[in-house]
Amino acid sequence: MRPRCxxxxxxxxxxxxxxxxGELVRRxxxxxxxxxxxxxxxxxxDQIKANVEMEKTICEGAPFYVLGPVVVDVAPGYDHxxxxxxxxxxxxxxxxxxxxxxxREHLGLPTVxxxxxxxxxxxxxxxxxxxxxxxxxxxxxxxxxxxxxxxLDWEGQIRLSLDPKKTRSAYEERRAGRxxxxxxxxxxxxxxxxxxxxxxxxxVKC
Numbered sequence: 001m002r003p004r005c006x007x008x009x010x011x012x013x014x015x016x017x018x019x020x021x022g023e024l025v026r027r028x029x030x031x032x033x034x035x036x037x038x039x040x041x042x043x044x045x046d047q048i049k050a051n052v053e054m055e056k057t058i059c060e061g062a063p064f065y066v067l068g069p070v071v072v073d074v075a076p077g078y079d080h081x082x083x084x085x086x087x088x089x090x091x092x093x094x095x096x097x098x099x100x101x102x103x104r105e106h107l108g109l110p111t112v113x114x115x116x117x118x119x120x121x122x123x124x125x126x127x128x129x130x131x132x133x134x135x136x137x138x139x140x141x142x143x144x145x146x147x148x149x150x151x152l153d154w155e156g157q158i159r160l161s162l163d164p165k166k167t168r169s170a171y172e173e174r175r176a177g178r179x180x181x182x183x184x185x186x187x188x189x190x191x192x193x194x195x196x197x198x199x200x201x202x203x204v205k206c
Contacts, residue, residue, distance in 0.1 A: 036062055
């Protein structure tokens with residue numbers, strides 16, 4: 001009885017099912033069988049944390065995976081994004097697995113590229129939750145990216161990016177034949193100007 005839309009979220013039917021799932025988890029464990037619990041796929045953002053905490057309590061800490069959750073129903077074609085918004089909160093609140101959602105969710109069967117894009121966006125959500133949750137190594141990855149940006153090290157940024165293929169394509173498509181700055185800021189690039197002013201490409205902390 002998981003919700004089919006956010007209007008159904010956190011209703012009596014959903015929580016009745018959750019109680020039943022808790023009972024099934026206990027029966028499975030008594031029989032020596034491992035069990036994990038599937039969570040909702042449609043939840044308003046403000047209800048996600050409570051839903052995760054309830055599952056952890058009722059199902060006695062059983063691993064919890066969520067299908068996003070999608071936080072609004074009005075964005076078909078962008079549900080990989082709506083699910084990533086919900087997935088970040090769910091993971092931060094304690095969900096153990098995130099199920100990726102493709103841009104074609106609710107519209108049809110996904111293509112290979114849809115699947116790839118859905119997985120990448122889901123990984124972004126998971127990493128955002130890891131950073132917020134203090135998972136070892138997560139923030140360091142972002143720090144290395146910040147250092148590469150400060151040095152205007154384009155190859156380093158591409159290598160460190162979560163999707164190097166798309167990063168390289170986006171950079172080279174609008175490169176405009178220059179390596180000292182991207183075409184967003186050009187000669188007014190803050191990193192370039194600060195390095196020239198200080199005579200160094202090293203990071204300086206305030």
